[in-house]
Amino acid sequence: MITWPSKLFILLFFLLPLGLTSGCATPPQSKAPLVADEVLANEDEIMLWQKSAEEQRVLESTGFIYPDQELEDYLNKVVARLQAHSSPVDLKMRVKVIKNAHLNAFAYPNGMIYIHTGLLARMDNEAQLAAVLAHEMTHSIRRHALRAFRRYKDQPAFLRAVEHTLSKTRGLQDIARFMGISGAMAAMSGYTRELEAEADRVGLEVMAAAGYDPGEALALFDHMITEIEQEGLEEPFFFGSHPKVRQRIENLQNLSDSGYINRGPRIKNSEIFLAKLDKLFLDNAGLDIRQGRFQAARRSVEKYLRIKPDDTRAYFLLGEIFRQRGQVDDATKAIKYYNQAIFLDPTYADPHKAIGLIHYKKGKRTLAKIFFESSLQLAPDSPDKAYIQAYLKLCAQNGEG
Amino acid sequence: MKKIAWIAFFIFAASYLSCANTGGIYQPSSYSFTIKIPAGWRKIDNNRYLFVTKESPFLQYVMVQNRPVSRSFRHTEKKLKTDMLPEEAAQIIVDEIASDNNILNFKVLDNTPAAIQGHAGFKILFTYNDKNGSKFKTLYYGFIKEDTFFNLRFNAADQVYFQKDIETFKRMLNSFQVIKAKSA
Numbered sequence: 001m002i003t004w005p006s007k008l009f010i011l012l013f014f015l016l017p018l019g020l021t022s023g024c025a026t027p028p029q030s031k032a033p034l035v036a037d038e039v040l041a042n043e044d045e046i047m048l049w050q051k052s053a054e055e056q057r058v059l060e061s062t063g064f065i066y067p068d069q070e071l072e073d074y075l076n077k078v079v080a081r082l083q084a085h086s087s088p089v090d091l092k093m094r095v096k097v098i099k100n101a102h103l104n105a106f107a108y109p110n111g112m113i114y115i116h117t118g119l120l121a122r123m124d125n126e127a128q129l130a131a132v133l134a135h136e137m138t139h140s141i142r143r144h145a146l147r148a149f150r151r152y153k154d155q156p157a158f159l160r161a162v163e164h165t166l167s168k169t170r171g172l173q174d175i176a177r178f179m180g181i182s183g184a185m186a187a188m189s190g191y192t193r194e195l196e197a198e199a200d201r202v203g204l205e206v207m208a209a210a211g212y213d214p215g216e217a218l219a220l221f222d223h224m225i226t227e228i229e230q231e232g233l234e235e236p237f238f239f240g241s242h243p244k245v246r247q248r249i250e251n252l253q254n255l256s257d258s259g260y261i262n263r264g265p266r267i268k269n270s271e272i273f274l275a276k277l278d279k280l281f282l283d284n285a286g287l288d289i290r291q292g293r294f295q296a297a298r299r300s301v302e303k304y305l306r307i308k309p310d311d312t313r314a315y316f317l318l319g320e321i322f323r324q325r326g327q328v329d330d331a332t333k334a335i336k337y338y339n340q341a342i343f344l345d346p347t348y349a350d351p352h353k354a355i356g357l358i359h360y361k362k363g364k365r366t367l368a369k370i371f372f373e374s375s376l377q378l379a380p381d382s383p384d385k386a387y388i389q390a391y392l393k394l395c396a397q398n399g400e401g
Numbered sequence: 402m403k404k405i406a407w408i409a410f411f412i413f414a415a416s417y418l419s420c421a422n423t424g425g426i427y428q429p430s431s432y433s434f435t436i437k438i439p440a441g442w443r444k445i446d447n448n449r450y451l452f453v454t455k456e457s458p459f460l461q462y463v464m465v466q467n468r469p470v471s472r473s474f475r476h477t478e479k480k481l482k483t484d485m486l487p488e489e490a491a492q493i494i495v496d497e498i499a500s501d502n503n504i505l506n507f508k509v510l511d512n513t514p515a516a517i518q519g520h521a522g523f524k525i526l527f528t529y530n531d532k533n534g535s536k537f538k539t540l541y542y543g544f545i546k547e548d549t550f551f552n553l554r555f556n557a558a559d560q561v562y563f564q565k566d567i568e569t570f571k572r573m574l575n576s577f578q579v580i581k582a583k584s585a
Contacts, residue, residue, distance in 0.1 A: 062505055383512065
């Protein structure tokens with residue numbers, strides 16, 4: 001049976017133009033055998049690398065990359081540490097972050113790993129990060145893309161598979177179009193069950209060999225499945241898919257039972273991880289608020305507040321989460337957080353305006369007027385000045401309330 | 402937005418010869434508004450929105466829509482509510498557009514209250530790039546009346562066409578009339 005990931009690779013190589021600029025794309029030279037028939041680079045792999053480089057160029061020109069060089073350096077140090085304990089392949093693994101609140105990470109065959117802010121924001125420590133990076137790294141180092149491609153390219157069902165794949169790819173999320181076909185495949189459907197299981201097993205070995213607590217891999221996926229189930233998340237990508245995450249948990253549980261998880265030193269590196277990612281937690285919360293994923297946003301902000309308990313913007317965002325969600329008692333909760341933001345920084349205009357809005361909607365025009373006025377005094381050139389002035393005018397027209 | 406332009410482009414191309422282009426007051430059968438279409442502009446009425454362009458959807462278009470307040474958006478899980486203030490509705494529209502991964506370098510230039518033929522609403526002016534790097538500018542008006550969200554937007558290539566056709570759009574806006582608050 002031909003699986004979806006393989007179909008997509010077949011599509012990639014037979015339907016997409018191959019005359020692409022290749023430049024720096026050179027497949028890895030193995031210093032030790034990985035899989036007997038996959039050691040040497042050949043035309044298939046060269047094409048695969050060329051296409052990957054082209055897709056990455058498009059993806060990185062779209063403005064989706066999260067601009068935080070310090071964070072990127074940190075992620076690359078973690079992946080270098082993992083690679084030092086992996087198969088000795090001459091393949092430089094690198095990591096970049098994509099501004100996207102969905103749960104996702106994916107690797108290209110040429111060693112480039114992309115990880116979404118949404119997935120990073122769900123992690124608690126460096127060991128959990130290592131679990132995902134080691135899994136993705138295994139896809140590149142073990143040449144899963146090439147193996148999938150070779151396995152199916154000559155099979156008779158090829159044309160039917162291509163046709164079927166075309167119909168499926170129309171449903172890809174918008175961002176997947178920028179990833180290209182191979183990136184979209186890696187990000188959305190993953191590889192075959194066998195290859196994903198291999199990535200689980202080898203990834204766990206590598207993270208353990210690098211000194212990380214392998215139990216954190218299971219902890220991360222347990223956390224994610226709870227979130228997906230409790231909040232009914234419907235996500236398009238591999239790490240946000242309920243069955244795929246469930247499969248990871250089953251694999252890791254089996255490996256745990258067979259002794260993989262109970263060996264070696266146990267590093268979590270929570271403090272450094274949280275310190276490096278603190279800004280990302282808040283930025284990703286902003287993305288979640290924008291998409292109306294208020295529970296996820298709240299978790300990110302609360303995680304941030306555990307690191308920086310006196311941050312005014314974080315309290316303001318908590319207020320925004322409750323005000324915009326608008327359930328019973330949410331206005332009261334919102335005001336509590338806005339007041340905390342004002343307490344920490346009385347010159348912060350945004351929570352003044354937000355409290356004014358809540359009072360205004362409740363018809364409490366006198367109170368609303370006080371907060372709108374203080375907001376304007378604090379930020380006379382605020383972008384929402386025209387709205388505030390309009391509210392003040394209506395407060396004056398409607399009289400006391 | 403790009404998708405809309407492509408869909409419109411194909412429909413437009415396919416029906417180019419049969420499109421009405423004489424202008425005049427237009428009342429789509431499935432809508433609850435009337436609007437004056439400028440002479441020389443061609444319309445596409447697909448029961449979900451009224452789409453009007455002069456040369457090509459990639460150069461300029463006006464889109465007019467009435468949709469149920471309760472209808473979900475494509476990119477944000479937030480929903481409009483009948484008791485929302487114009488500013489709150491505007492924020493949801495901004496969030497919907499900003500969450501669309503086809504919209505690159507999205508920048509809100511202006512977001513202010515606006516009266517649309519007497520209805521309290523909002524006006525958002527923004528720019529964005531498409532995947533090919535082309536820059537577009539959009540002027541988006543919206544308001545909620547009963548259980549319907551009305552919106553009118555003018556989208557054009559930023560460099561020339563926005564300035565060239567903005568006055569035509571404003572004349573269309575001034576001709577817009579709600580005849581009953583019923584969603585398409």
